[in-house]
Amino acid sequence: MQLETKLRPETKIAAIFPDEDSIPKEFQLPFPIHQTEYLINGELRHWEGPKQEAFSSIFVETADGLVPKLIGSFPLLTEKESLAALDAAVVAYDKGRGHWPTMSVGGRIEHIQDFTYRMKEKKQEVVNLLMWEIGKSFPDSEKEFDRTIAYIEDTIDALKNLDRTNSRFVIEQGIIGQIRRAPLGVTLCLGPANYPLNETFTTLIPALIMGNTVVLKPPRPGVILYRPLLEAFRDAFPEGVVNTVYGNGREVTPPLMSSGKVDALAFIGSSRAASSLKKLHPRPHRLRSILGLEAKNPGIILPDADLDLAIKECILGTLSYNGQRCTALKILFVHHHVVDIFLERFSEAIANLKFGMPWEKSVMVTPLPELDKPKYFTELVEDANHYGARVVNEGGGTVNQTFFYPAVLYPVTSQMRVYREEQFGPVIPVVPFDDIAVPIQYICDSDYGQQVSIFGRDTDTIANLVDPLVNQVSRVNLNSQCQRGPDTFPFTGRKDSAEGTLSVVDALRAFSIRTLVAAKATEINKAMLTTIVREHKSNFLSTDFIL
Numbered sequence: 001m002q003l004e005t006k007l008r009p010e011t012k013i014a015a016i017f018p019d020e021d022s023i024p025k026e027f028q029l030p031f032p033i034h035q036t037e038y039l040i041n042g043e044l045r046h047w048e049g050p051k052q053e054a055f056s057s058i059f060v061e062t063a064d065g066l067v068p069k070l071i072g073s074f075p076l077l078t079e080k081e082s083l084a085a086l087d088a089a090v091v092a093y094d095k096g097r098g099h100w101p102t103m104s105v106g107g108r109i110e111h112i113q114d115f116t117y118r119m120k121e122k123k124q125e126v127v128n129l130l131m132w133e134i135g136k137s138f139p140d141s142e143k144e145f146d147r148t149i150a151y152i153e154d155t156i157d158a159l160k161n162l163d164r165t166n167s168r169f170v171i172e173q174g175i176i177g178q179i180r181r182a183p184l185g186v187t188l189c190l191g192p193a194n195y196p197l198n199e200t201f202t203t204l205i206p207a208l209i210m211g212n213t214v215v216l217k218p219p220r221p222g223v224i225l226y227r228p229l230l231e232a233f234r235d236a237f238p239e240g241v242v243n244t245v246y247g248n249g250r251e252v253t254p255p256l257m258s259s260g261k262v263d264a265l266a267f268i269g270s271s272r273a274a275s276s277l278k279k280l281h282p283r284p285h286r287l288r289s290i291l292g293l294e295a296k297n298p299g300i301i302l303p304d305a306d307l308d309l310a311i312k313e314c315i316l317g318t319l320s321y322n323g324q325r326c327t328a329l330k331i332l333f334v335h336h337h338v339v340d341i342f343l344e345r346f347s348e349a350i351a352n353l354k355f356g357m358p359w360e361k362s363v364m365v366t367p368l369p370e371l372d373k374p375k376y377f378t379e380l381v382e383d384a385n386h387y388g389a390r391v392v393n394e395g396g397g398t399v400n401q402t403f404f405y406p407a408v409l410y411p412v413t414s415q416m417r418v419y420r421e422e423q424f425g426p427v428i429p430v431v432p433f434d435d436i437a438v439p440i441q442y443i444c445d446s447d448y449g450q451q452v453s454i455f456g457r458d459t460d461t462i463a464n465l466v467d468p469l470v471n472q473v474s475r476v477n478l479n480s481q482c483q484r485g486p487d488t489f490p491f492t493g494r495k496d497s498a499e500g501t502l503s504v505v506d507a508l509r510a511f512s513i514r515t516l517v518a519a520k521a522t523e524i525n526k527a528m529l530t531t532i533v534r535e536h537k538s539n540f541l542s543t544d545f546i547l
């Protein structure tokens with residue numbers, strides 16, 4: 001019998017990237033997509049100016065050595081085109097008088113359904129591009145697409161529900177009123193590179209369905225996967241309702257904000273970028289911001305934790321999509337009594353994780369979409385080493401181009417950068433503690449307040465932790481990793497982690513404002529309202545019940 005010898009991670013990492021021939025046929029990129037089109041006012045315009053090449057996080061072995069795979073290119077638009085996109089959205093909104101914002105809810109739902117139908121036809125193309133652009137595993141890329149479709153469908157159902165509740169008049173203190181939610185105006189949607197499709201759509205779709213018009217700037221990386229959807233945007237929506245902008249964010253985004261014509265900013269990214277964008281608006285009180293920002297979610301492993309479960313959840317929490325999730329567990333506090341065994345078994349679990357190319361079956365750790373990221377992670381590791389921590393797992397921190405093998409750092413202290421910085425990747429700091437006050441104080445002092453995970457079994461201890469922690473973060477997870485879903489649950493954060501709440505239902509509120517028509521219940525008013533409703537003279541004053 002031949003004994004299987006396990007390769008050291010370093011050996012496999014050195015040869016991690018494929019040559020063209022070993023990429024399975026079904027995942028090959030047919031040809032680079034050199035995109036020249038951008039969507040403004042219902043028209044796909046052609047760009048003759050400079051373009052930005054888009055490279056994959058995946059390198060390919062060639063006769064000249066390793067080179068990043070070229071996915072294609074996209075237009076580097078300028079301030080002029082960006083402002084043209086904004087103007088198209090402003091005209092389509094027409095200060096609330098446009099066709100889209102005054103359309104019936106049922107009418108807008110039909111447009112979104114039409115878009116969804118067209119989008120589903122592009123699934124294969126979009127998923128493959130998603131995998132190539134950001135190195136997300138194929139099943140996770142597929143999941144991102146399917147979750148987005150489910151989000152759209154759930155949003156339609158939620159709006160129908162909302163509309164059914166609002167399809168009635170109320171009479172209070174002799175006043176008749178009909179209360180509904182109305183759009184805010186022009187929305188600027190800026191999504192993140194880690195969920196370029198899903199998270200962008202969790203703001204885009206509610207913004208649209210509530211009657212706002214949109215300027216959409218897809219994230220970089222993540223631009224090319226929007227190319228297959230451009231015709232669907234053009235054909236499913238009236239002109240000017242969806243407009244796209246590409247290019248250098250620092251060039252094309254600030255003019256939009258400083259124009260004062262953006263009414264809602266939907267941004268998923270860093271708090272620093274969000275603050276500088278918000279500050280550009282000349283009338284900040286007119287701007288509604290819906291922001292998903294950074295986080296440093298801790299996992300707390302108590303001495304009585306079920307370690308099998310804690311390790312399983314901490315692996316998912318720290319390393320799903322290489323730890324590049326805002327909800328990832330970004331620091332682990334482990335009680336002294338169990339820290340040695342935890343580290344041993346956690347390192348073992350990492351050693352058993354499959355790493356490689358995103359199309360490989362059961363792969364968990366894949367190349368990173370930003371070329372400079374491994375350098376940053378190496379700096380974090382070196383800094384932690386300098387202050388006395390070491391990498392405790394075999395091969396941890398090994399780099400090959402865009403690939404960085406997960407590094408577990410122990411013991412991490414407050415002197416180290418990784419203690420506070422949001423690493424957003426596969427570096428896992430572990431802090432030992434004796435007194436639960438240590439992680440609690442960490443959370444209180446943190447600039448972030450998104451979520452926490454607690455692993456333990458003693459009901460008194462857990463209950464005593466829950467009550468203060470719910471006032472520090474926006475979700476306390478018990479014996480479970482941090483996560484956004486289910487998408488019907490409220491997703492938000494405190495401090496520098498978010499502004500506004502997203503969920504299927506909350507997002508409808510976030511992108512709209514309550515507005516009402518009211519009239520004293522006189523005979524004349526009653527007769528007038530009855531006629532308007534009976535003869536379907538208004539989309540707002542209506543008792544139509546959407547089924």
Ligand code: G3H
Binds near residue numbers: 195
């Ligand atoms: O990056 C932040 C995402 O909203 C996280 O979503 O917890 O479902 O991965 P997730």
